[in-house]
Structures are given as structure tokens and as C-alpha cells.
Amino acid sequence: MIRMRGVDKHFGPVHVLRDIDLEVPAGQVVVVLGPSGSGKSTLCRAINRLEPIDTGSIEVDGVPLPEEGRGLAQLRADVGMVFQQFNLFAHKTVLDNVTLGPVKVRKLASAEAREQALQLLDRVGIRDQADKYPAQLSGGQQQRAAIARALAMKPKVMLFDEPTSALDPEMVSEVLDTMAGLAEEGMTMLVVTHEMGFARRAAHRVLFMSDGEVAEDTSPDAFFSEPSSDRAKDFLAKIL
Ligand code: ADP
């Protein structure tokens, strides 16, 4: 579903992604761990082309990333992304946030988009918030609205970049539970998180990034019980 080959990226003198080779098969849940500044966000942003790469290639479902134009809108629909900051449209209701993309990009009729949106809001547990504005919701509810909005585009892949880092602690589990549900339903997911419980419970695979490299690519069990690199050992010693 995702294939990266020899991907390199610099920000000025900083080598942010170093020769990344990565294949994620359909239905796999990959948790990306690593210290701050190791390139995790840039990796996610490269996959839906929010960040152009210097060299190498990236394909999603066999299609090379488009440079611009209509192809880019299709890619953004196919690759849903949920960020630390919820990025909802503040002046639109929750329902309108979820229907906007399907109506504009997928050309869905508005009655159909509304029906689908209500189902998705139900699935993430906030159907009763549909007519409110984002500021009237808790952080956890806003993040679940953001997940519903991404799902409304019927993505092939979901990217999560620290989706719970901005939440109050008591709201973390409602968002992680929503994500775990998606994982169980077979969604292909790349999840950057510091939630080790989620990694153990939902991940099929752990990538550990360090200085722009994938330093380890292994099962959650292997990563947590016997990390092979010193960098991963240091990282785990600091967070566990
Ligand atoms: P992570 O998500 O693992 O914390 P990032 O991918 O955000 O890491 O950043 C990797 C490196 O790239 C860091 O050194 C960061 O300072 C740098 N960086 C990220 N975005 C930009 C940008 N837009 N301009 C310049 N440097 C950036």
C-alpha cells in the first residue's frame, strides 16, 4: 500500500530523511517511534506530499506520488492524515467539517454525504455533537471529529502524527480506542506516537527512527523486549 525507495530529504543543511526504504502492505498497522527531530513527521508528510522529497520514489497503492493538480487532491483523499493539532475548520459545524471533502472532492450528493458523515460520527462516538462548532467540543471529541473527517474520504491509508500529544490525559484513551478500532477493521495505518501501550496493543510492526534513518524495523514484542540498536535502548530507557 505504501512503497518508499531510497527516499532522501534535506532541510537546508539538515539531512532529515536518509535513504528510506519502506514497504507497508495493506492492512498493516505500523507504529513509528523515535526521539524528537528524528524525522517522523517529515516521513508522514512526505507520504501525502505535504513535503516534497529530494530523491527516491514513493508510491501509494502502486501509484507514484503526483507532483500537482488533480492527482494531488486524489492522493490527499486516499491518504488521510490526522495531526497533533486537530485542524478542524473553526467556522464550520462538526457535520460540515466531515461532509465538505466528500462533496467537493468526491462529488458526493450532499444528502448522501450527510448520511455518511452521521454514520462516521456515530462510529467515533460523537454523533450527538454533529451540529456544534469545534470550539464547543473537548479535545478528544475534536480529534475524533478529525478522524471522522479523514475517513469520510474513504482513504486507503491513514497517517497519524502524534494524534494524542495535545490532549488532556483523560481524553487520550478515547482517541486511541477509536484508532485501535480502525486497526481491527483492517485499515492500513502509520502512527507516530509516544503511547507505548498503543504500540504494544495495536501495532503489527514498529519502526524506530533516529537521525533520519529507520534504525529498527521489527515486531512490537521484539522492539520492547530486546531492541537491537544502542539508540533504541537509550530511547526506551528514557521513556519507560
Ligand atoms: P520529528 O517529527 O521526529 O520530531 P521532524 O520530521 O519534525 O521530526 O523533523 C526532523 C528534522 O527536520 C528536525 O531537525 C527539524 O528541526 C527539521 N525540520 C522539520 N521541518 C522543517 C522545516 N519546515 N524547515 C526546516 N527544518 C525542518
Ligand code: MG
Ligand atoms: Mg513530529
